[in-house]
Amino acid sequence: MAVGVKDVAAAAGVSVGTVSNVLNQPERVSARTAERVQRVIQELGFVRNDAARQLRAGRSRSIGLVVPDIGNPFFAEVARGAEDRAADAGMTVLLGNSDEQDERQQAHLELFQEQRVNGVLLTPASDDLAAVHRFAAGGMPVILVDREVEQGVLPSVSVDDVEGGRLAVEHLLASGRRRIAYVCGPRSVQQVADRLAGAQAAVDAMADAELEVIEQPSLTVLQGRAAGESLVSRPSSSRPDAVFAANDLLAVGLLQAFSFGGAVRVPEDIAMVGYDDIDFASATVVPLSSVRQPARLLGWTGVDLLLKELDGVDHDRRVRFQPELVVRESSGPVR
Structure with a gap:
């Protein structure tokens, strides 16, 4: 049987709220209490139900990334750059491979939406962006990577x-x-x-x-x-x-x-x-x-643009690097 927050609270002799604070707002708990709760967590093998937490908060700690071909080392480097910037913000990157197929791309976008990711970085599978625009219009931030559209309809980071x-x-x-x-x-x-x-x-x-x-x-x-x-x-x-x-x-x-x-x-x-x-x-x-x-920089900048979008910070919606x-x-x- 899975160990829950109530089990940890009972074993540590604290309230459920205190366990929640240790997990989410440790600064609100004394060092001695936090240490006791963390010790019980280790002893009982408690694993937090992050999915439930995300449902309550309405947002996850994840960012989606969809690329046309993860077998291409260029896109592997893009993913590494995205992970570096996401890690700085305490987030993780979920990777999807469209295999240059619009149908697979759409399936990844819908899955990320169900998982309530913070937003999606996307290198489109084709020129047909109608479904991507509909997806973004539904409230999910989308950053184009290694691609841009005219007039900055979607934020983008690309190379000339x-x-x-x-x-x-x-x-x-x-x-x-x-x-x-x-x-x-x-x-x-x-x-x-x-x-x-x-x-x-x-x-x-x-x-x-x-x-x-x-x-x-x-x-x-x-x-x-x-x-x-x-x-x-x-x-x-x-x-x-x-x-x-x-x-x-x-x-x-x-x-x-x-x-x-x-x-x-x-x-x-x-x-x-x-x-x-x-x-x-x-x-x-x-x-x-x-x-x-600059493959890694493209991924890093894509996540940075997404974070600025989420925070409502003024920023350049189209970033274009020069090749060498x-x-x-x-x-x-x-x-």
Whole structure:
């Protein structure tokens, strides 16, 4: 049988209210009494019913976080940053993985609502935000992470992906490359479209440069490998001389396809730049140049925005960070 607050009170010789104060407002109890109650809690193995406490208070100590792919190290870092800031505020983060599916995303949002979380950090699964707006209109604060909407309808923290795409391709052009391929996921994903816009702007500014878009079903290592194998199968004269990958997972798959059998040398035959600068970008077969996003800072700032929303503090509802190009061996020397 589960041990309750009444059992602890009886064993410690105090009132139920005193036990409640020890658990929730220890400053209102003498050190000697608090020590006696805590000792009884340990002896009896009492575990507080936090769910019941949350129902009474109308709010939990939790924050929801929904990301498209927790297998992507970028989103793992976002989650770590969110947990760091939440811990500072005495809260925890509940993680949901949408797998880039609107239905799964909606299921996570509804579950978090039932659990009365304080709010939700969300990297949307798609461009269709109608359900997200309805969810937020119901009174649950939503902070967009790695995404923003026009006119600040929802608070957001993001990175300037147009600038990131431009940085990547300008670097490849500066190294003498002119036939650029952009390997990406679905263009319906806002980040993919923004990085393409930056890449196209860089190519348009160079008279003899051209950009080919190779769109894959998802942003994974396997899809990067598939794109790489299709490039390897082409005659060398029809291949691009540089590839900009929409994220590092795609870039890793491309590197695997290129290195198998030595069909394509990186960067001699094809220079490469990825995006996100995940931890193992520097440890690939050929260390990968990449556009760095402050992943952990995105998560930390997302929770910080949520806390300000909850406290009614004036703050910037749209925070946008600038990306940084990290140059390694995969893109070769600038000519």
